[in-house]
Amino acid sequence: MLNSLERILSLTPHPFAIYTAEGALLFQNKVFEAFDGIRIGKKNLQKTEFHSLISSMIKGNFLDEKLYLKANDQYYELVFEKDPPYNRIFIIGSNISTEKQLEKSVETIGNHLDILINNSEHCLLMEDEHRKIVFVNQKFCDLFHIPVTPEQMIGVDCSQSAEQSKDFFKNPTLFVTRINELLKHKVKIEKEILETSSNQ
Numbered sequence: 001m002l003n004s005l006e007r008i009l010s011l012t013p014h015p016f017a018i019y020t021a022e023g024a025l026l027f028q029n030k031v032f033e034a035f036d037g038i039r040i041g042k043k044n045l046q047k048t049e050f051h052s053l054i055s056s057m058i059k060g061n062f063l064d065e066k067l068y069l070k071a072n073d074q075y076y077e078l079v080f081e082k083d084p085p086y087n088r089i090f091i092i093g094s095n096i097s098t099e100k101q102l103e104k105s106v107e108t109i110g111n112h113l114d115i116l117i118n119n120s121e122h123c124l125l126m127e128d129e130h131r132k133i134v135f136v137n138q139k140f141c142d143l144f145h146i147p148v149t150p151e152q153m154i155g156v157d158c159s160q161s162a163e164q165s166k167d168f169f170k171n172p173t174l175f176v177t178r179i180n181e182l183l184k185h186k187v188k189i190e191k192e193i194l195e196t197s198s199n200q
Helices: 002-009 047-059 097-118 138-143 161-168 172-185
Strands: 016-020 025-028 038-040 043-045 067-071 074-083 088-095 125-127 133-136
Touching: 016 047, 038 047, 043 047, 047 067, 074 097, 097 133, 161 172
Parallel strands: none
Antiparallel strands: 016 025, 016 088, 038 043, 038 067, 067 074, 074 088, 125 133
């Protein structure tokens, strides 16, 4: 059976290997065998070290964990599947390089956005649909005398923030009423003037 399986799996573009339940390598297709320049996390591994790691994971019964690695300048996700009737472990891989590149692009955009936010001349704050802070800059914290960093504000519940900060404004009641009105109707408002009190 293994010979016929080998023939089928040798044609797949995905990495695939079969180990015994004791961690011994039985079969690896050409993609798996060609893994080179292997990096897991921050550690570079030789092929023997890579196989030893997989063997250790199998022996330790860490089969529910996914293994992420970089090899041949590509990113892969490996999953472990038990084959109880034959006392074997299948290792099935998929190339996630596209997802990794997208992840890096999103991270880069996020870093650029952080730079823009933190260097803006304006006070900025954004909440999500659950009234949790998504981002805020230092100028906003300074304006309202918030004694924590913008990073510490991420995820903070803003549902009571209007009531808590109303005294910063010349007309506190109008400020709270207007905020509640905007939240209720969920319409885009531009260039609305909110006048702070003279002692701010």
